[in-house]
Structure formats: structure tokens, C-alpha cells
Amino acid sequence: MGIDQFRYDGRRALVVGGASGMGFATAQLLSELGAEVVIMDVLPSANTDATVILMDLRDRASIDAALATCGGPIDALFMCAGVADGSPGIERALFLGQRHLVERAIELGMVPRGSAIGVISSVAGLGWERALPELTPYLDTQSFESGSDWISKHPDKATYSWAKQAFLAYTARQAYPFAKLGIRINAILPGPTDTPLARANAETWLGFAADYREDLGVPAASAEDQAYPLVFLCSGAARHVNGISFVVDAGYVSSGLTGSWDAPFIKSMMGLE
Ligand SMILES: NC(=O)c1ccc[n+]([C@@H]2O[C@H](COP(=O)([O-])OP(=O)(O)OC[C@H]3O[C@@H](n4cnc5c(N)ncnc54)[C@H](O)[C@@H]3O)[C@@H](O)[C@H]2O)c1
Numbered sequence: 001m002g003i004d005q006f007r008y009d010g011r012r013a014l015v016v017g018g019a020s021g022m023g024f025a026t027a028q029l030l031s032e033l034g035a036e037v038v039i040m041d042v043l044p045s046a047n048t049d050a051t052v053i054l055m056d057l058r059d060r061a062s063i064d065a066a067l068a069t070c071g072g073p074i075d076a077l078f079m080c081a082g083v084a085d086g087s088p089g090i091e092r093a094l095f096l097g098q099r100h101l102v103e104r105a106i107e108l109g110m111v112p113r114g115s116a117i118g119v120i121s122s123v124a125g126l127g128w129e130r131a132l133p134e135l136t137p138y139l140d141t142q143s144f145e146s147g148s149d150w151i152s153k154h155p156d157k158a159t160y161s162w163a164k165q166a167f168l169a170y171t172a173r174q175a176y177p178f179a180k181l182g183i184r185i186n187a188i189l190p191g192p193t194d195t196p197l198a199r200a201n202a203e204t205w206l207g208f209a210a211d212y213r214e215d216l217g218v219p220a221a222s223a224e225d226q227a228y229p230l231v232f233l234c235s236g237a238a239r240h241v242n243g244i245s246f247v248v249d250a251g252y253v254s255s256g257l258t259g260s261w262d263a264p265f266i267k268s269m270m271g272l273e
Contacts (some may be wrong), residue, residue, distance in 0.1 A: 005236035009034035013234075014074045016057070016101060017081025019045035021195030022120055022230070025223035026078050029231050035076065040066050040101075042081075057081055057097030058089035060144045064104060072110030076234040077102065079119045079167075084201045085160045094163035096147040099170060106181065113182025116234035119171055120226070121187045123208075123249055125164030128172075130271030135169045168245050175243025184242045186233040191249025193221040209252045212261055218250055 013030045017023040018039030027037050027050050037050040045052045055066035079098045083090055098119075105111050128135065138157070141147040151158050171187040178185050191209055192198060198205040198220070206220055213220065229248050232238055247253050256266030267273040 005239075006232070007033045008076065008231075008235065011075040012036045012038070012073055013076040013078065014038045014040065014070060014105075015050070015078045015080060016040045016055075016098065017079070017120075018047065018050065019043045019052075021080075021082075021197055022190070022193065022223045022226045023078065023080030025227035026080055026118075026230055029224070029227045030076070030078075033231065033235075038070050038074075040070070057101070058092040060097070060100060063097055063101050063144075067101065067105055067108065067110070070110075072105075072108070073112045073115070074105055074110050075112065075115050077105065077111065077115065077117045078230065078234065079117065080230075082120065082197055084197060084205075090160065091151045091158050091163055092144070092148065094160065095166045095170075096144050096151075098167070099147070100144040106178075106183065111181075111183055115183050116238070117178070117183065117185040118230045118234040119167055119185065119187035120230065121167045121171070121189050121245065122160075122164040123189045123191050123247065123253060124161045125168045125189060125245075126253065126266070126269045127271050128165035128168040128245075131165050132169055135166055138166055139170055139173060171245065172243045179242055184234075184239070186238070186241055186244050186246060188226060188230050188233070189245055189247045189249070189253075190221060190226045191247070191252055193223060193226055194219070195223050209249070209263070212252045212255070212263070213250065215261075216250065221248065221250070 013035040015027040018027040019041035030037050031049040039045050039050045039052045040055040042056045053066045056062045083093045141150050192206050255261035256263030
């Protein structure tokens with residue numbers, strides 16, 4: 001046994017979307033655990049322990065330039081960027097740009113065997129299994145551009161929940177091909193989490209499951225509450241965990257699913273009703 005498996009000493013971590021919220025907390029935790037940290041974000045970061053590279057996930061050239069600046073190795077790659085419904089280019093910020101970054105970094109040999117990728121999806125992505133027949137043609141698009149073309153032909157899919165479902169389906173689907181390269185990929189599905197993005201969309205985001213939390217006497221998650229499991233999933237301690245969707249929501253989804261808490265729409269989100 002080795003408690004050092006939870007640490008990141010000697011590892012280099014890239015946190016995409018690390019300037020704010022969960023990505024910011026993830027970058028801080030990684031530094032505390034011994035990692036050398038690089039942040040990529042469209043906004044500057046107040047993190048003074050990390051190297052910060054400005055990059056816009058909606059722009060392929062910007063991603064490629066940021067990767068060239070970053071260089072390798074990337075031993076742990078955290079995909080934490082996010083925007084809300086209505087944000088222009090949402091499909092690129094939430095999925096296509098992040099997918100391109102992952103695949104380009106691997107293609108360039110920057111992600112060595114033994115590395116891991118941690119994705120932040122959302123409980124809004126629940127039910128991706130049921131949507132898989134519809135998601136597959138989108139996932140089959142081979143590039144940033146062909147994915148964008150697909151969305152321009154299916155404009156109703158330029159949504160938050162579609163992008164979150166796509167990233168969960170991608171995580172599951174890439175478990176095997178990435179494992180062949182010695183790379184793991186896992187995703188967390190946060191429930192409501194107190195971040196600047198959630199506060200800007202407070203009624204829908206922080207209002208979700210508020211009755212459940214009030215009944216339990218617990219607040220919405222903090223950014224740190226999400227960073228801990230995400231950082232664990234990319235640590236050596238999770239070396240046999242691959243391709244999973246890990247819900248971090250104080251038990252709301254499980255309780256709604258089983259009926260121990262009255263939230264029947266959870267069953268319908270998952271296609272079980
Ligand atoms: N906060 C919640 O309640 C909640 C719940 C479920 C899932 N999520 C997801 O968690 C992730 C983190 O969100 P957060 O709540 O910490 O929000 P946040 O706004 O605090 O952090 C998101 C970061 O992504 C960056 N970003 C946005 N667009 C970008 C782009 N085009 N290129 C590069 N960087 C970009 C932002 O600048 C910001 O630093 C997101 O994927 C979000 O969808 C949030």
C-alpha cells in the first residue's frame with residue numbers, strides 16, 4: 001500500500017478552465033499535492049503557483065497554439081471549462097474544443113503512458129446511455145471542424161445538456177482506445193456547485209435539488225467538493241478506474257432514482273420511466 005499514490009509529486013498537470021470555480025480549486029489542490037500545474041483559460045488566472053496560458057476553446061488555432069506553448073509531458077489533463085446555455089459557440093467550449101485539445105495532445109505525444117484525463121460533465125448529462133444512438137453520429141465526427149458542421153446541421157443540439165451528454169458518452173467510448181495507449185479517462189457529474197458560473201445562473205443551477213439539500217441540511221457543493229474526487233480519479237490511487245461517470249451530488253440522483261427522495265424526473269432523465 002502507498003498513500004503516495006494519492007499525490008502528484010513529479011507529475012505535470014494541465015487544468016483547462018482553471019481560472020475560476022472547480023478548475024481553480026483543482027489547480028490549487030494539485031499544487032498542494034506536489035504537481036507542476038499549467039492552466040489554460042480564456043480568462044487570466046489569479047493562481048500564482050501555476051503557469052497560465054490564455055486560450056479560447058472555441059478557436060482551434062488558439063488551442064493548437066496553447067498546446068505548443070505548454071509542451072509535454074501532460075501526466076494529468078483536467079477538462080474543467082464551462083459556460084451556460086445561450087453562450088455563443090457553446091458546443092465548442094463544452095465539448096468540441098476540449099475533445100480537440102485531448103486528441104491533439106495525444107497525437108503530439110504529449111500525454112505519456114500512465115497519464116489520466118479527468119472531465120467535468122454535469123448531472124445535466126444524465127441519460128446519455130439512452131441517447132447513445134443519437135449521440136454516436138456526433139461522436140463519429142473526426143475533427144473540430146466536422147463536429148462544428150454537424151452542429152450547424154443540428155442547431156437544436158447547440159445546448160448545455162447535449163454537450164454534457166456527448167462528453168460522458170465520449171468518456172465511456174474512449175476508455176478502451178485510450179487504455180491501449182496507457183491513458184485513462186473518467187468524468188465527474190457535479191450537482192449544484194457554488195461557483196461564479198452557477199451564481200450567474202442561480203435560479204436554475206443552484207435552485208436544482210434545493211429542497212433535497214434543505215431537507216438534509218447541507219449546502220450546495222463547494223468547488224473543492226468537486227476538485228477532490230476529480231483529482232482522485234486522475235491519481236495513481238485510481239489506476240484501475242476507467243471510463244466512468246462519477247456523480248458528485250450528495251446523493252440526490254441515487255435517491256431520486258430509487259424513490260427514497262421524491263424526484264421522479266430523475267428516472268425519466270435516465271430513461272427508466
Ligand atoms: N457550478 C455548477 O453548479 C455546475 C454543475 C454541474 C456541472 N458544472 C460544470 O463544471 C465545470 C466548471 O464550471 P464552474 O461552475 O467551475 O464555472 P466557472 O465559470 O467558475 O469556471 C469555468 C471556467 O471555464 C472557462 N472557460 C469558459 N469558456 C472558455 C473557453 N471558450 N475557452 C477556455 N476557457 C473557457 C472560464 O473562463 C472559467 O475559468 C463546467 O464544465 C460546468 O459546466 C457546473
